[in-house]
Amino acid sequence: MTDVRTERSSAAGQPTGKRQGKRERLLAAAIELLHQEGVERTTLADIAHRAEVPVGGVYYYFKTKEDVVTAVIEAHAAEVRASLADIEHRHGSPKDRLKALVDQFASRNELIAEFGCPLGTICSELDKRHVETSPAAVLMRLPIAWMEEQYRALGCDDADELALELMAAYEGSALLANTMRDPSILTGAARRINRGIDAL
Amino acid sequence: MTDVRTERSSAAGQPTGKRQGKRERLLAAAIELLHQEGVERTTLADIAHRAEVPVGGVYYYFKTKEDVVTAVIEAHAAEVRASLADIEHRHGSPKDRLKALVDQFASRNELIAEFGCPLGTICSELDKRHVETSPAAVLMRLPIAWMEEQYRALGCDDADELALELMAAYEGSALLANTMRDPSILTGAARRINRGIDAL
DNA sequence: GTCTATAAATCGATAGAC
DNA sequence: GTCTATCGATTTATAGAC
Numbered sequence: 001m002t003d004v005r006t007e008r009s010s011a012a013g014q015p016t017g018k019r020q021g022k023r024e025r026l027l028a029a030a031i032e033l034l035h036q037e038g039v040e041r042t043t044l045a046d047i048a049h050r051a052e053v054p055v056g057g058v059y060y061y062f063k064t065k066e067d068v069v070t071a072v073i074e075a076h077a078a079e080v081r082a083s084l085a086d087i088e089h090r091h092g093s094p095k096d097r098l099k100a101l102v103d104q105f106a107s108r109n110e111l112i113a114e115f116g117c118p119l120g121t122i123c124s125e126l127d128k129r130h131v132e133t134s135p136a137a138v139l140m141r142l143p144i145a146w147m148e149e150q151y152r153a154l155g156c157d158d159a160d161e162l163a164l165e166l167m168a169a170y171e172g173s174a175l176l177a178n179t180m181r182d183p184s185i186l187t188g189a190a191r192r193i194n195r196g197i198d199a200l
Numbered sequence: 201m202t203d204v205r206t207e208r209s210s211a212a213g214q215p216t217g218k219r220q221g222k223r224e225r226l227l228a229a230a231i232e233l234l235h236q237e238g239v240e241r242t243t244l245a246d247i248a249h250r251a252e253v254p255v256g257g258v259y260y261y262f263k264t265k266e267d268v269v270t271a272v273i274e275a276h277a278a279e280v281r282a283s284l285a286d287i288e289h290r291h292g293s294p295k296d297r298l299k300a301l302v303d304q305f306a307s308r309n310e311l312i313a314e315f316g317c318p319l320g321t322i323c324s325e326l327d328k329r330h331v332e333t334s335p336a337a338v339l340m341r342l343p344i345a346w347m348e349e350q351y352r353a354l355g356c357d358d359a360d361e362l363a364l365e366l367m368a369a370y371e372g373s374a375l376l377a378n379t380m381r382d383p384s385i386l387t388g389a390a391r392r393i394n395r396g397i398d399a400l
Numbered sequence: 401g402t403c404t405a406t407a408a409a410t411c412g413a414t415a416g417a418c
Numbered sequence: 419g420t421c422t423a424t425c426g427a428t429t430t431a432t433a434g435a436c
Contacts, residue, residue, distance in 0.1 A: 022402095038328035040240035043429060057403050059431065116324060123379045124316060124324050128238035140379050161388055164376060168389060169365075172372025176364060179323045179340050188361055189368060222420095243411060254421050256413090265412065 023061045025051040030072050035118045039069060039125045069126070073135055076118065080142045094150035098166075098197050101143070105170055106190045113183035117174035143167060154200055169193055223261045225251040230272050235318045239269060239325045269326070273335055276318065280342045294350035298366075298397050301343070305370055306390045313383035317374035343367060354400055369393055 029050035033042040044065055048055045062068045087100045115121070123136040144163045151159035173189035176182075229250035233242040244265055248255045262268045287300045315321070323336040344363045351359035373389035376382075 036328075038240065038325065040238065041328055044431090045429075054403055056405080056431090060402060065430070116327060120375055121324055124321055124375060125238065127316060127378055128236075128241055134379060134381075137379050140376065144376075164373075164385060164388070165369075165392065168372030168376050168385075169369055170372065171375050172368030172370065173364075175320055175324060175371050175375070176340065176344075176368050178327055179334060179337050181334075185364060185368075188364070192365065244413090245411075256423080257421050259413070260420060 022051070022053050022057075026053055026058060026061055026068075027071055027075060030068050031075055031118075034069070034072050034122060036115045039122065044068070070135060073122070073139060076122070076139055077142060080119075080139065084143065084146045094153040095197055095200065098147065098150050099194055101147070102170075102190050102193050102197070106187065109177070109183040109186040112174050112186060113177045113181055116178040117171060120171045120174055121178075140167070156200070166193060166196075222251070222253050222257075226253055226258060226261055226268075227271055227275060230268050231275055231318075234269070234272050234322060236315045239322065244268070270335060273322070273339060276322070276339055277342060280319075280339065284343065284346045294353040295397055295400065298347060298350050299394055301347070302370075302390050302393050302397070306387065309377070309383040309386040312374050312386060313377040313381055316378040317371060320371045320374055321378075340367070356400070366393060366396075 026047060029047045030042075033046055033050060037046070044058045045055050047068065048058050058068070062071065083104060084101075087097050087104070091097045091100050119136075119139045123134065123140055126136040127134050144167050147163035147166055148159045151162045156162055169189055170193070173186050177185040226247060229247045230242075233246055233250060237246070244258045245255050247268065248258050258268070262271065283304060284301075287297050287304070291297045291300050319336075319339045323334065323340055326334050326336040344367050347363035347366055348359045351362045356362055369389055370393070373386050377385040
Protein backbone atom coordinates (compact mmCIF):
# COMPACT_ATOMS: atom_id res chain seq x y z
CA MET A 1 0.00 0.00 0.00
CA THR A 2 2.50 2.61 1.16
CA ASP A 3 5.72 2.84 -0.82
CA VAL A 4 8.69 1.89 1.33
CA ARG A 5 11.61 2.08 -1.05
CA THR A 6 14.83 2.59 0.87
CA GLU A 7 16.78 2.07 -2.33
CA ARG A 8 20.46 2.96 -2.28
CA SER A 9 21.91 1.59 -5.50
CA SER A 10 25.04 -0.46 -4.79
CA ALA A 11 26.09 1.15 -1.53
CA ALA A 12 26.79 -0.21 1.98
CA GLY A 13 29.42 -2.74 2.91
CA GLN A 14 28.69 -5.70 0.65
CA PRO A 15 31.57 -8.11 -0.12
CA THR A 16 31.22 -7.79 -3.87
CA GLY A 17 30.52 -4.35 -5.31
CA LYS A 18 27.76 -5.73 -7.52
CA ARG A 19 24.61 -5.62 -5.42
CA GLN A 20 21.48 -3.61 -6.04
CA GLY A 21 19.20 -3.10 -3.10
CA LYS A 22 17.62 -6.53 -3.25
CA ARG A 23 18.33 -7.55 0.32
CA GLU A 24 17.15 -4.13 1.47
CA ARG A 25 13.99 -4.48 -0.60
CA LEU A 26 13.34 -7.94 0.83
CA LEU A 27 13.83 -6.67 4.36
CA ALA A 28 11.56 -3.68 3.80
CA ALA A 29 8.88 -5.95 2.33
CA ALA A 30 9.21 -8.35 5.25
CA ILE A 31 8.87 -5.52 7.79
CA GLU A 32 5.64 -4.37 6.16
CA LEU A 33 4.13 -7.81 5.66
CA LEU A 34 4.97 -9.19 9.10
CA HIS A 35 3.20 -6.17 10.56
CA GLN A 36 0.20 -6.05 8.25
CA GLU A 37 -0.44 -9.74 7.58
CA GLY A 38 1.21 -11.32 10.59
CA VAL A 39 4.25 -13.58 10.92
CA GLU A 40 2.49 -16.90 10.37
CA ARG A 41 0.32 -15.78 7.47
CA THR A 42 3.16 -14.16 5.55
CA THR A 43 4.88 -16.55 3.12
CA LEU A 44 8.33 -16.13 1.63
CA ALA A 45 6.62 -15.92 -1.75
CA ASP A 46 4.63 -12.90 -0.52
CA ILE A 47 7.82 -11.18 0.59
CA ALA A 48 9.65 -11.93 -2.65
CA HIS A 49 6.71 -10.72 -4.71
CA ARG A 50 6.38 -7.42 -2.88
CA ALA A 51 10.14 -6.89 -3.11
CA GLU A 52 10.05 -7.70 -6.83
CA VAL A 53 12.60 -10.45 -6.37
CA PRO A 54 12.35 -14.00 -7.83
CA VAL A 55 10.46 -16.26 -5.47
CA GLY A 56 13.19 -18.79 -4.77
CA GLY A 57 15.82 -16.08 -4.59
CA VAL A 58 14.97 -15.24 -1.01
CA TYR A 59 17.19 -18.08 0.15
CA TYR A 60 20.24 -16.43 -1.29
CA TYR A 61 19.83 -13.52 1.09
CA PHE A 62 18.34 -15.35 4.08
CA LYS A 63 19.06 -18.91 5.22
CA THR A 64 15.55 -19.60 6.51
CA LYS A 65 12.28 -17.88 7.26
CA GLU A 66 13.27 -17.53 10.88
CA ASP A 67 16.32 -15.63 9.68
CA VAL A 68 13.99 -13.18 7.95
CA VAL A 69 12.05 -12.75 11.20
CA THR A 70 15.29 -12.16 13.10
CA ALA A 71 16.37 -9.54 10.59
CA VAL A 72 13.02 -7.78 10.90
CA ILE A 73 13.32 -7.72 14.68
CA GLU A 74 16.81 -6.26 14.47
CA ALA A 75 15.62 -3.63 12.03
CA HIS A 76 12.85 -2.65 14.43
CA ALA A 77 15.33 -2.51 17.29
CA ALA A 78 17.66 -0.28 15.29
CA GLU A 79 14.80 2.06 14.42
CA VAL A 80 13.62 2.27 18.04
CA ARG A 81 17.16 3.00 19.24
CA ALA A 82 17.55 5.70 16.59
CA SER A 83 14.22 7.29 17.55
CA LEU A 84 15.10 7.37 21.22
CA ALA A 85 18.54 8.84 20.50
CA ASP A 86 16.93 11.47 18.29
CA ILE A 87 14.50 12.43 21.06
CA GLU A 88 17.37 12.68 23.57
CA HIS A 89 19.19 14.95 21.12
CA ARG A 90 16.22 17.22 20.53
CA HIS A 91 14.98 17.50 24.13
CA GLY A 92 16.93 18.14 27.31
CA SER A 93 14.44 17.56 30.13
CA PRO A 94 13.09 14.10 30.98
CA LYS A 95 9.50 15.35 30.89
CA ASP A 96 9.89 16.78 27.40
CA ARG A 97 11.55 13.56 26.30
CA LEU A 98 8.71 11.40 27.60
CA LYS A 99 6.14 13.65 25.95
CA ALA A 100 8.11 13.59 22.71
CA LEU A 101 7.93 9.80 22.75
CA VAL A 102 4.16 9.94 23.30
CA ASP A 103 3.92 12.40 20.40
CA GLN A 104 5.84 10.06 18.19
CA PHE A 105 3.50 7.22 19.09
CA ALA A 106 0.57 9.48 18.25
CA SER A 107 1.92 10.18 14.76
CA ARG A 108 1.10 6.62 13.72
CA ASN A 109 -2.39 6.27 15.18
CA GLU A 110 -4.13 5.49 11.90
CA LEU A 111 -1.61 2.83 10.94
CA ILE A 112 -1.89 1.22 14.38
CA ALA A 113 -5.68 1.21 14.30
CA GLU A 114 -5.47 -0.62 10.99
CA PHE A 115 -2.71 -3.14 11.72
CA GLY A 116 -1.85 -2.92 15.42
CA CYS A 117 1.39 -1.81 17.07
CA PRO A 118 4.30 -3.30 15.10
CA LEU A 119 6.15 -4.17 18.30
CA GLY A 120 3.14 -5.44 20.21
CA THR A 121 1.74 -7.66 17.47
CA ILE A 122 5.08 -9.30 16.69
CA CYS A 123 5.74 -9.92 20.40
CA SER A 124 2.32 -11.48 20.80
CA GLU A 125 2.71 -13.69 17.75
CA LEU A 126 6.30 -14.78 18.34
CA ASP A 127 5.50 -15.81 21.89
CA LYS A 128 3.56 -18.72 20.42
CA ARG A 129 6.83 -20.22 19.22
CA HIS A 130 7.81 -21.49 22.63
CA VAL A 131 11.45 -20.52 22.57
CA GLU A 132 13.14 -19.99 25.93
CA THR A 133 13.59 -16.23 25.59
CA SER A 134 11.41 -14.62 22.93
CA PRO A 135 13.64 -12.75 20.46
CA ALA A 136 11.01 -10.03 20.27
CA ALA A 137 11.17 -9.30 23.99
CA VAL A 138 14.20 -7.06 23.41
CA LEU A 139 11.95 -4.79 21.34
CA MET A 140 9.70 -4.16 24.32
CA ARG A 141 12.53 -3.67 26.76
CA LEU A 142 14.15 -0.90 24.69
CA PRO A 143 11.51 1.82 25.15
CA ILE A 144 10.66 0.60 28.66
CA ALA A 145 14.28 0.84 29.84
CA TRP A 146 14.56 4.27 28.25
CA MET A 147 11.38 5.53 29.91
CA GLU A 148 12.60 4.17 33.23
CA GLU A 149 15.75 6.30 32.83
CA GLN A 150 13.64 9.40 32.29
CA TYR A 151 11.43 8.71 35.29
CA ARG A 152 14.50 8.06 37.40
CA ALA A 153 16.03 11.35 36.27
CA LEU A 154 12.82 12.97 37.50
CA GLY A 155 13.45 11.48 40.92
CA CYS A 156 10.70 8.87 40.91
CA ASP A 157 11.49 5.87 43.15
CA ASP A 158 8.98 3.72 41.28
CA ALA A 159 10.52 4.53 37.89
CA ASP A 160 10.38 0.89 36.79
CA GLU A 161 6.69 0.62 37.58
CA LEU A 162 5.88 3.93 35.91
CA ALA A 163 7.67 2.85 32.75
CA LEU A 164 5.79 -0.44 32.64
CA GLU A 165 2.53 1.41 33.27
CA LEU A 166 3.12 3.83 30.41
CA MET A 167 4.05 1.09 27.98
CA ALA A 168 1.12 -1.08 29.07
CA ALA A 169 -1.31 1.82 28.63
CA TYR A 170 0.02 2.40 25.14
CA GLU A 171 0.11 -1.24 24.05
CA GLY A 172 -3.32 -1.94 25.50
CA SER A 173 -4.78 1.08 23.73
CA ALA A 174 -3.12 -0.07 20.51
CA LEU A 175 -4.77 -3.46 20.84
CA LEU A 176 -8.20 -1.93 21.51
CA ALA A 177 -7.81 0.62 18.72
CA ASN A 178 -6.85 -2.16 16.33
CA THR A 179 -9.66 -4.46 17.46
CA MET A 180 -12.28 -1.71 17.20
CA ARG A 181 -10.60 -0.06 14.19
CA ASP A 182 -10.82 3.25 16.03
CA PRO A 183 -7.73 5.53 16.12
CA SER A 184 -9.42 7.92 18.55
CA ILE A 185 -8.84 5.36 21.30
CA LEU A 186 -5.13 6.12 20.88
CA THR A 187 -5.56 9.88 20.92
CA GLY A 188 -7.52 9.60 24.15
CA ALA A 189 -4.81 7.44 25.68
CA ALA A 190 -2.08 9.87 24.60
CA ARG A 191 -3.94 12.76 26.21
CA ARG A 192 -4.23 10.88 29.51
CA ILE A 193 -0.59 9.81 29.45
CA ASN A 194 0.62 13.36 28.78
CA ARG A 195 -1.55 14.61 31.63
CA GLY A 196 0.12 12.08 33.92
CA ILE A 197 3.59 13.22 32.87
CA ASP A 198 2.74 16.87 33.45
CA ALA A 199 1.42 16.05 36.93
CA LEU A 200 4.71 14.50 38.08
CA MET B 201 -1.83 -29.33 30.59
CA THR B 202 -4.93 -28.44 32.62
CA ASP B 203 -7.80 -30.85 32.37
CA VAL B 204 -10.76 -29.24 30.67
CA ARG B 205 -13.28 -32.03 30.53
CA THR B 206 -16.76 -30.60 30.38
CA GLU B 207 -18.13 -34.05 29.71
CA ARG B 208 -21.86 -34.51 29.88
CA SER B 209 -22.60 -37.93 28.41
CA SER B 210 -25.35 -37.70 25.81
CA ALA B 211 -27.11 -34.60 27.07
CA ALA B 212 -28.09 -31.27 25.45
CA GLY B 213 -30.33 -30.79 22.46
CA GLN B 214 -28.80 -33.04 19.81
CA PRO B 215 -31.08 -34.34 17.04
CA THR B 216 -30.21 -37.98 17.70
CA GLY B 217 -29.88 -39.15 21.27
CA LYS B 218 -26.64 -40.98 20.53
CA ARG B 219 -23.83 -38.49 21.08
CA GLN B 220 -21.01 -38.71 23.57
CA GLY B 221 -19.13 -35.56 24.41
CA LYS B 222 -17.01 -35.51 21.26
CA ARG B 223 -18.06 -32.11 20.04
CA GLU B 224 -17.57 -30.76 23.54
CA ARG B 225 -14.15 -32.34 23.74
CA LEU B 226 -13.18 -30.89 20.36
CA LEU B 227 -14.36 -27.45 21.40
CA ALA B 228 -12.51 -27.62 24.71
CA ALA B 229 -9.34 -28.71 22.92
CA ALA B 230 -9.73 -25.89 20.39
CA ILE B 231 -10.20 -23.30 23.14
CA GLU B 232 -6.98 -24.41 24.80
CA LEU B 233 -4.90 -24.72 21.66
CA LEU B 234 -6.03 -21.47 20.03
CA HIS B 235 -4.96 -19.72 23.22
CA GLN B 236 -1.71 -21.56 23.85
CA GLU B 237 -0.44 -22.17 20.31
CA GLY B 238 -2.24 -19.46 18.40
CA VAL B 239 -4.93 -19.63 15.73
CA GLU B 240 -2.66 -19.95 12.71
CA ARG B 241 -0.27 -22.46 14.22
CA THR B 242 -3.01 -24.77 15.50
CA THR B 243 -3.98 -27.47 13.00
CA LEU B 244 -7.19 -29.45 12.96
CA ALA B 245 -5.07 -32.55 13.54
CA ASP B 246 -3.73 -30.98 16.76
CA ILE B 247 -7.27 -30.33 17.95
CA ALA B 248 -8.48 -33.81 17.07
CA HIS B 249 -5.48 -35.40 18.76
CA ARG B 250 -5.91 -33.49 22.01
CA ALA B 251 -9.63 -34.28 22.00
CA GLU B 252 -8.88 -37.96 21.34
CA VAL B 253 -11.05 -37.94 18.24
CA PRO B 254 -10.07 -39.40 14.84
CA VAL B 255 -8.25 -36.79 12.77
CA GLY B 256 -10.66 -36.56 9.87
CA GLY B 257 -13.65 -36.73 12.17
CA VAL B 258 -13.43 -33.05 13.00
CA TYR B 259 -15.34 -32.30 9.82
CA TYR B 260 -18.36 -34.15 11.05
CA TYR B 261 -18.76 -31.68 13.89
CA PHE B 262 -17.45 -28.53 12.19
CA LYS B 263 -17.81 -27.57 8.52
CA THR B 264 -14.47 -25.77 8.30
CA LYS B 265 -11.62 -24.51 10.46
CA GLU B 266 -13.18 -21.07 10.52
CA ASP B 267 -16.26 -22.70 12.00
CA VAL B 268 -14.09 -24.01 14.83
CA VAL B 269 -12.74 -20.51 15.42
CA THR B 270 -16.25 -19.10 15.45
CA ALA B 271 -17.35 -21.71 17.98
CA VAL B 272 -14.36 -20.87 20.20
CA ILE B 273 -15.22 -17.17 20.08
CA GLU B 274 -18.82 -17.89 21.00
CA ALA B 275 -17.69 -20.10 23.88
CA HIS B 276 -15.46 -17.29 25.17
CA ALA B 277 -18.36 -14.83 24.84
CA ALA B 278 -20.66 -17.13 26.77
CA GLU B 279 -18.10 -17.53 29.53
CA VAL B 280 -17.50 -13.78 29.78
CA ARG B 281 -21.23 -13.12 29.95
CA ALA B 282 -21.64 -15.76 32.65
CA SER B 283 -18.76 -14.29 34.67
CA LEU B 284 -20.17 -10.78 34.49
CA ALA B 285 -23.64 -12.01 35.46
CA ASP B 286 -22.14 -13.89 38.38
CA ILE B 287 -20.32 -10.79 39.60
CA GLU B 288 -23.53 -8.75 39.34
CA HIS B 289 -25.29 -11.41 41.40
CA ARG B 290 -22.64 -11.51 44.11
CA HIS B 291 -22.00 -7.76 44.43
CA GLY B 292 -24.44 -4.89 44.66
CA SER B 293 -22.34 -1.76 44.36
CA PRO B 294 -20.63 -0.77 41.08
CA LYS B 295 -17.29 -0.29 42.85
CA ASP B 296 -17.38 -3.79 44.34
CA ARG B 297 -18.36 -5.17 40.96
CA LEU B 298 -15.45 -3.49 39.18
CA LYS B 299 -13.04 -4.71 41.84
CA ALA B 300 -14.47 -8.21 41.62
CA LEU B 301 -13.73 -8.19 37.90
CA VAL B 302 -10.16 -7.10 38.56
CA ASP B 303 -9.85 -9.88 41.14
CA GLN B 304 -11.07 -12.39 38.60
CA PHE B 305 -8.48 -11.18 36.11
CA ALA B 306 -5.83 -11.56 38.81
CA SER B 307 -6.75 -15.18 39.42
CA ARG B 308 -5.27 -16.13 36.05
CA ASN B 309 -2.00 -14.18 36.17
CA GLU B 310 0.29 -17.18 35.75
CA LEU B 311 -1.65 -18.52 32.78
CA ILE B 312 -1.64 -15.10 31.14
CA ALA B 313 2.09 -14.61 31.67
CA GLU B 314 2.63 -17.93 29.94
CA PHE B 315 0.21 -17.66 27.02
CA GLY B 316 -1.20 -14.11 26.99
CA CYS B 317 -4.78 -12.97 27.56
CA PRO B 318 -7.11 -15.37 25.72
CA LEU B 319 -9.27 -12.49 24.50
CA GLY B 320 -6.40 -10.18 23.61
CA THR B 321 -4.31 -12.69 21.70
CA ILE B 322 -7.22 -13.98 19.64
CA CYS B 323 -8.31 -10.43 18.80
CA SER B 324 -4.78 -9.54 17.74
CA GLU B 325 -4.40 -12.62 15.61
CA LEU B 326 -7.83 -12.60 13.98
CA ASP B 327 -7.41 -8.97 12.97
CA LYS B 328 -4.88 -10.18 10.41
CA ARG B 329 -7.69 -11.86 8.51
CA HIS B 330 -8.92 -8.66 6.96
CA VAL B 331 -12.63 -9.24 7.38
CA GLU B 332 -14.83 -6.17 7.58
CA THR B 333 -15.81 -6.56 11.22
CA SER B 334 -13.54 -8.85 13.23
CA PRO B 335 -15.63 -11.59 14.84
CA ALA B 336 -13.44 -11.34 17.93
CA ALA B 337 -14.24 -7.66 18.49
CA VAL B 338 -17.44 -8.68 20.28
CA LEU B 339 -15.29 -10.36 22.94
CA MET B 340 -13.61 -7.06 23.79
CA ARG B 341 -16.81 -5.08 23.78
CA LEU B 342 -18.51 -7.34 26.34
CA PRO B 343 -16.41 -6.44 29.40
CA ILE B 344 -15.91 -2.86 28.20
CA ALA B 345 -19.64 -2.24 27.87
CA TRP B 346 -20.20 -3.82 31.27
CA MET B 347 -17.52 -1.68 32.93
CA GLU B 348 -18.99 1.40 31.28
CA GLU B 349 -22.33 0.56 32.94
CA GLN B 350 -20.66 0.37 36.34
CA TYR B 351 -18.84 3.67 35.86
CA ARG B 352 -22.06 5.29 34.70
CA ALA B 353 -23.87 3.98 37.78
CA LEU B 354 -21.15 5.70 39.78
CA GLY B 355 -22.06 8.98 38.11
CA CYS B 356 -18.97 9.32 35.92
CA ASP B 357 -19.61 11.39 32.76
CA ASP B 358 -16.58 9.89 31.07
CA ALA B 359 -17.70 6.33 31.78
CA ASP B 360 -16.86 5.22 28.23
CA GLU B 361 -13.31 6.54 28.47
CA LEU B 362 -12.77 5.05 31.94
CA ALA B 363 -13.92 1.64 30.73
CA LEU B 364 -11.55 1.78 27.74
CA GLU B 365 -8.74 2.91 30.02
CA LEU B 366 -9.26 0.01 32.43
CA MET B 367 -9.41 -2.56 29.67
CA ALA B 368 -6.37 -1.07 27.92
CA ALA B 369 -4.37 -1.10 31.15
CA TYR B 370 -5.24 -4.74 31.65
CA GLU B 371 -4.62 -5.87 28.08
CA GLY B 372 -1.38 -3.93 27.83
CA SER B 373 -0.16 -5.42 31.09
CA ALA B 374 -1.13 -8.87 29.83
CA LEU B 375 0.95 -8.33 26.70
CA LEU B 376 3.97 -7.15 28.69
CA ALA B 377 3.62 -9.92 31.27
CA ASN B 378 3.45 -12.47 28.46
CA THR B 379 6.37 -10.98 26.54
CA MET B 380 8.57 -10.80 29.65
CA ARG B 381 7.09 -13.99 31.13
CA ASP B 382 6.56 -12.11 34.38
CA PRO B 383 3.19 -12.45 36.19
CA SER B 384 4.14 -9.77 38.71
CA ILE B 385 3.53 -7.17 36.01
CA LEU B 386 -0.14 -8.14 36.21
CA THR B 387 -0.30 -7.98 40.01
CA GLY B 388 1.18 -4.49 39.89
CA ALA B 389 -1.37 -3.42 37.31
CA ALA B 390 -4.24 -4.86 39.35
CA ARG B 391 -3.08 -2.96 42.43
CA ARG B 392 -3.00 0.33 40.51
CA ILE B 393 -6.39 -0.29 38.91
CA ASN B 394 -8.00 -1.09 42.27
CA ARG B 395 -6.49 2.07 43.73
CA GLY B 396 -8.07 4.04 40.88
CA ILE B 397 -11.48 2.50 41.55
CA ASP B 398 -11.28 3.27 45.26
CA ALA B 399 -10.38 6.88 44.51
CA LEU B 400 -13.52 7.51 42.45
C1' DG C 401 26.99 -14.95 -7.41
C1' DT C 402 22.01 -15.28 -8.91
C1' DC C 403 17.93 -17.63 -9.82
C1' DT C 404 14.86 -21.62 -11.84
C1' DA C 405 12.91 -25.91 -11.18
C1' DT C 406 11.59 -29.07 -8.06
C1' DA C 407 11.62 -31.81 -3.89
C1' DA C 408 9.64 -32.76 0.72
C1' DA C 409 6.48 -31.93 4.06
C1' DT C 410 2.19 -30.19 5.85
C1' DC C 411 -2.54 -28.85 6.06
C1' DG C 412 -7.34 -28.18 4.94
C1' DA C 413 -10.87 -30.51 2.94
C1' DT C 414 -13.64 -34.41 0.64
C1' DA C 415 -15.37 -38.81 -1.05
C1' DG C 416 -16.94 -42.73 0.28
C1' DA C 417 -16.43 -47.08 3.26
C1' DC C 418 -18.34 -49.04 7.45
C1' DG D 419 -24.27 -41.24 11.80
C1' DT D 420 -19.11 -41.92 12.24
C1' DC D 421 -14.60 -42.21 10.59
C1' DT D 422 -10.66 -43.85 7.23
C1' DA D 423 -8.10 -42.97 3.25
C1' DT D 424 -6.70 -39.67 0.17
C1' DC D 425 -6.70 -35.57 -2.79
C1' DG D 426 -5.20 -30.97 -3.93
C1' DA D 427 -3.19 -26.87 -2.68
C1' DT D 428 0.31 -24.46 -0.25
C1' DT D 429 4.79 -23.59 1.69
C1' DT D 430 9.48 -24.13 3.16
C1' DA D 431 13.66 -25.45 1.47
C1' DT D 432 17.27 -27.35 -1.81
C1' DA D 433 19.86 -28.93 -5.83
C1' DG D 434 21.81 -27.47 -9.54
C1' DA D 435 21.54 -24.69 -14.08
C1' DC D 436 23.11 -20.25 -15.90
